[in-house]
Amino acid sequence: MPIKAPVLFLLLSLALLLAMAWALGAGSIALSWAEIWQGLWQPQSPQGLLIWQLRIPRLLAAACCGGLLALAGALMQLLLRNPLADPAILGVSAGASFVALSALGLGLGAAGLPLYSFAGALAAIALVLLLADVRRGWQAQRVLLTGVVVAAGFGAGISFWLTLSSDLRLHSMLFWLMGDLSDADVPVGPAVGLGFALLCACLLAGACNLMLRGELAAQALGVPVAAVRWWLFLLACGCTALAVSLGGNLGFIGLVAPHSLRLFGVWDQRILLPACCLLGAVLLVLADTAARLLLAPVQIPVGVLTAAFGVPLLLYLLRQQAYGGRDA
Amino acid sequence: MLRLSNLRLERGAKPILQALTWQVAAGQVWGVLGANGAGKSSLLQALVGLLPVAGGAIEWLGRPLQHWHPRERAGRLCFLAQDQIADLPIRLRDWLLLSRYPHQGRWGRESAADRAVVDAVMQRAHLSHLADKWTSQLSGGERQRMALAGVLVQQAPWMILDEPTNHLDLHHQMTLLPQLIEASHSGGGALIMSLHDVNLAEQFCSHCLLLLADGQTLAGPVAEVLTAESISRIYRYPIEVITGPMGRVFVPQR
Numbered sequence: 001m002p003i004k005a006p007v008l009f010l011l012l013s014l015a016l017l018l019a020m021a022w023a024l025g026a027g028s029i030a031l032s033w034a035e036i037w038q039g040l041w042q043p044q045s046p047q048g049l050l051i052w053q054l055r056i057p058r059l060l061a062a063a064c065c066g067g068l069l070a071l072a073g074a075l076m077q078l079l080l081r082n083p084l085a086d087p088a089i090l091g092v093s094a095g096a097s098f099v100a101l102s103a104l105g106l107g108l109g110a111a112g113l114p115l116y117s118f119a120g121a122l123a124a125i126a127l128v129l130l131l132a133d134v135r136r137g138w139q140a141q142r143v144l145l146t147g148v149v150v151a152a153g154f155g156a157g158i159s160f161w162l163t164l165s166s167d168l169r170l171h172s173m174l175f176w177l178m179g180d181l182s183d184a185d186v187p188v189g190p191a192v193g194l195g196f197a198l199l200c201a202c203l204l205a206g207a208c209n210l211m212l213r214g215e216l217a218a219q220a221l222g223v224p225v226a227a228v229r230w231w232l233f234l235l236a237c238g239c240t241a242l243a244v245s246l247g248g249n250l251g252f253i254g255l256v257a258p259h260s261l262r263l264f265g266v267w268d269q270r271i272l273l274p275a276c277c278l279l280g281a282v283l284l285v286l287a288d289t290a291a292r293l294l295l296a297p298v299q300i301p302v303g304v305l306t307a308a309f310g311v312p313l314l315l316y317l318l319r320q321q322a323y324g325g326r327d328a
Numbered sequence: 329m330l331r332l333s334n335l336r337l338e339r340g341a342k343p344i345l346q347a348l349t350w351q352v353a354a355g356q357v358w359g360v361l362g363a364n365g366a367g368k369s370s371l372l373q374a375l376v377g378l379l380p381v382a383g384g385a386i387e388w389l390g391r392p393l394q395h396w397h398p399r400e401r402a403g404r405l406c407f408l409a410q411d412q413i414a415d416l417p418i419r420l421r422d423w424l425l426l427s428r429y430p431h432q433g434r435w436g437r438e439s440a441a442d443r444a445v446v447d448a449v450m451q452r453a454h455l456s457h458l459a460d461k462w463t464s465q466l467s468g469g470e471r472q473r474m475a476l477a478g479v480l481v482q483q484a485p486w487m488i489l490d491e492p493t494n495h496l497d498l499h500h501q502m503t504l505l506p507q508l509i510e511a512s513h514s515g516g517g518a519l520i521m522s523l524h525d526v527n528l529a530e531q532f533c534s535h536c537l538l539l540l541a542d543g544q545t546l547a548g549p550v551a552e553v554l555t556a557e558s559i560s561r562i563y564r565y566p567i568e569v570i571t572g573p574m575g576r577v578f579v580p581q582r
Contacts, residue, residue, distance in 0.1 A: 081415045206436075210429055212418055216409045219378050221482070222402030222430045267418045322417035322462045 003264050005271045012278040016063070019285040023059045024051060026289055028296055061184030062288040062302070063281040064191050065247040066257075070280025071197060072239035073254020074273055078208050079232040080144050081215075083323065086254040087240040090147030094154035095124020096244040101161040101173050110172065110183065114245040121241030124150060138229055140215075179250030179303025181288050190242040197235050198277055204231055205269040212267070250303050252310025253280050259317050329353055329389065330375070330486070330518065336383035337370050344370050346543050347384065352518050352535075357509055359529035359550075360522040362539030363563055368522040369410065371539070372490050375520065376407040388486075402430035404517070406484035408475055410491055414463050420474055421446060421459040427481040446481055452507060453477040454500075468495040476504050485515025492521050493528060505532050526559055526567075526578040538562055554578070 025031045031039065031047055039047030072087035080089070087093060099120025100113055108116070132139075132146040158177070165173060175182075201208075207228045210218040219225045243250065257280040258272065266272045284302070287309070291302040317323060330352040337345040344367035352358055362368045373379040375386065377393050386393040388405070414423060428442040450456045453473055458466065466474065472495040479487060487508060493501050509532065512519040523529050529536055529550065536553045538546040540561055546553055559567045559578055566581040 077416060083416055206429075210426055212414045212416055213423065213426060214409065214413065216373070216378060217407075219398070220376050220402065220407035220409065221427065222397075222399035224398060262417050265419075267416075267422055321465055323464065 003266070008264075008266070008271065008275055009278070012275060012282065015282045016278055016285070019282050019289070020059055020063070023062070023285050023289040024055050027055065027292055057186045058181055058184050058288065059285060060191070061181050061187045061246055062284045064187045064194055065181065065184075065243050065250065066253055066280035066282070066284025067194050067277040068190060068197070068239045068243035068246070068280075069250060069253040069284070070257035070276040071194070071201060071273065072236045072243060073280075074258040074269075074276050075201065075232050075236035075239070076254070077258060078211055078269070079229065079236055080140050081211075082140075082144065083259070084255070085144070086251070087236070087243065088151065088249070088251065088254075089144070090128055090237065090240075091124045091149075091151035091154060092121045092128075092147075092237050092240040093244050093249050094151040094158070095127070096121040096241065097177060097249050098154040098157045098161075099123065100176060100248075101158055104169055104173055104176070105161045105165055107169075113176070117248075118241050118245040121237070121244055124154065125237045125241070138226070175301050176248040177303075178301035179248045179306065180301040181247045182299055184246060187246055190246050193238065193242045194277070197239050198274060200231060200235055201273045202270065204228060204235075205273055208232070208269040208273075209267075247284075248301075248303070250284070250306055252306045252314070253284055256306075256310045256313050257283060259314070263317060263320060263322065329387075330520075331387045332375075332384065333387075334384035335374070335381055335386065337367065337374055337379065338382040339367075339370055339379075343382075343543070345539075345545070348545055350537065350545075350547055352520060354516055354518050355513060356518045357512075357532060357534045358518070358520040359533035359536045360520060360539065361524075361526065361529060361536060361559075361562055362522075363541060366539040366541065366562075368539060369490050372407070372488050372520065372522060375488050376405060377401065378407065399430050402482070402484065404484050405486040405488070406479050406482045408479050408487075408489040408492055410494065413471070417462055417464065419459070420455065420461050420463060420466070421450070423463055423474065424449065424478055424481050427478040430482065430484070445483065449477050449480045453480065453504065469497055469500065472496055473500060473504065476508065479508060480511055483511075483515070485512050485517025487512050487517065487519045487521075489519065489521040491524065493523065493525065501528065526554065530554055530576055530578065 024036050029050060035047050036051065039045060039051040042048045043052045069087055076085040076087060076089060077083055096117040100117040103113065103116040104110070128143065128147050128150050131150065132143045134143065162170065162173060207223045210221050210223045211228065215225050257276045261272055261276050261279060266275060287305040288302045291300050291305050294300060332348055332350040335345060335348040360368050360371065370379055374381055424446045425438055425442060428438055428445065432438065450459055453476065455473060455477055458470060463471065463474070476492060479489065492505065492508065496504065509519055533550050535548060536550050538553060538558055540546065541564060546558060556567050556569045568579050568581055570577045570579055
């Protein structure tokens with residue numbers, strides 16, 4: 001039985017609130033509900049400093065990054081008509097990683113990392129478009145394969161930097177590659193980007209529904225497919241670029257969030273796109289908090305955790321009837 | 329009225345049609361016959377504006393085809409593509425509901441009336457028991473019935489159908505084709521379909537357009553155009569006509 005949209009949004013919002021409350025309270029210094037409440041209203045108190053300086057920025061970064069990745073994943077899957085498409089598939093994250101690692105390797109310092117990785121992501125997008133020769137006509141297969149090849153090329157560049165680097169730099173590089181939110185600031189730019197992308201996605205969602213039937217059929221039913229495709233591409237890549245600049249190379253959120261919703265019978269993109277933003281935020285806030293706690297005081301990269309719950313969940317999904325599997 | 333004048337079509341750099349001048353009037357049922365690769369699908373896609381023409385003009389209901397707003401066009405002219413599949417999970421009922429898109433406003437949601445149309449069509453196409461199945465679970469024939477039901481749900485009287493009988497068993501060929509023709513007639517449109525079965529064309533079509541191997545075409549009423557000679561020429565295989573109590577039957581020689 002498909003879940004009703006208002007119920008779904010209510011549940012997801014509630015889940016996000018709870019996850020955020022947990023993220024505020026849990027950590028090397030555990031805070032009770034009362035202490036959180038106090039700290040929120042007294043930013044200068046010790047709890048207040050902890051909450052406002054450390055936990056809130058990180059929490060917002062996780063929520064924003066999760067929303068961006070989930071949205072990017074859902075849009076990529078629509079654009080490439082491929083359920084296994086994720087934000088990393090077109091080489092955008094690999095391009096961002098390569099440039100970010102180059103900056104680290106050249107000793108340019110970690111402060112500019114979000115900027116470098118964003119520039120790298122944009123460069124990768126341009127490269128894919130150029131090499132896939134989209135001016136001669138868009139072919140999803142060609143764009144997809146070009147993206148995969150470009151990603152592989154950047155992957156070689158990444159390995160090159162890893163082998164050259166000193167142990168000290170290697171550590172921060174590895175964290176970045178696995179996805180990490182520990183140095184995150186309050187994500188003003190990415191949050192604005194997420195809001196804009198979500199608005200555009202909701203406006204496109206009606207037409208996106210028709211894209212499920214294939215581009216030819218969508219066009220025959222009156223959808224301006226060429227324009228929709230460009231918007232999907234730019235939004236998906238833009239969201240990926242912002243997410244990578246926030247949290248590095250985080251995997252699985254872009255696959256797990258949209259597919260879990262589809263498994264609950266949500267097919268309508270007008271509901272799926274905003275809902276998967278919320279779900280992505282919930283998942284990454286939970287994963288990031290767990291990453292802080294599991295081996296405390298050692299922090300593990302949150303990307304390790306998203307993979308840890310993403311892999312079994314995806315394997316389970318693939319066995320479902322909706323994806324051609326035999327289980328009910 | 330659908331008018332083609334001196335239409336030239338290319339796919340890549342390869343010419344498909346040289347200079348096709350052709351008219352289809354409301355009420356007619358056209359079969360498009362041709363060998364594999366003769367350009368049936370390309371021609372049908374061009375008729376809906378999905379394939380840019382390399383030369384000539386297409387005029388539909390007194391207006392050049394490309395001047396129609398896509399959604400307005402889709403409200404009156406529908407297209408059945410070959411092998412429509414959804415790669416992401418969607419249930420049959422929701423898939424059909426998408427065909428109501430041309431009739432909804434820009435920010436429209438599907439209304440109770442839209443759902444009623446879908447329910448009625450599912451009943452007529454024997455799909456009601458599959459309504460909640462995922463499209464990935466359907467067999468080839470069931471998928472084709474779903475696609476044809478989509479045409480009926482769209483309620484556009486001008487129908488361009490690319491191989492509507494693909495994968496269909498005999499029962500559904502004989503029950504669904506009349507439904508489509510009847511829906512087109514009652515809406516004041518015309519139906520154009522590509523077929524591989526000459527006998528279906530003989531039974532259901534009023535006119536035929538033959539795409540011959542050398543780039544030439546032959547168009548006209550079925551009784552004039554479908555002959556043993558013309559069909560043998562299309563498929564480059566000797567065909568014989570047998571006239572029986574049910575009419576003419578085309579049989580390949582052995």
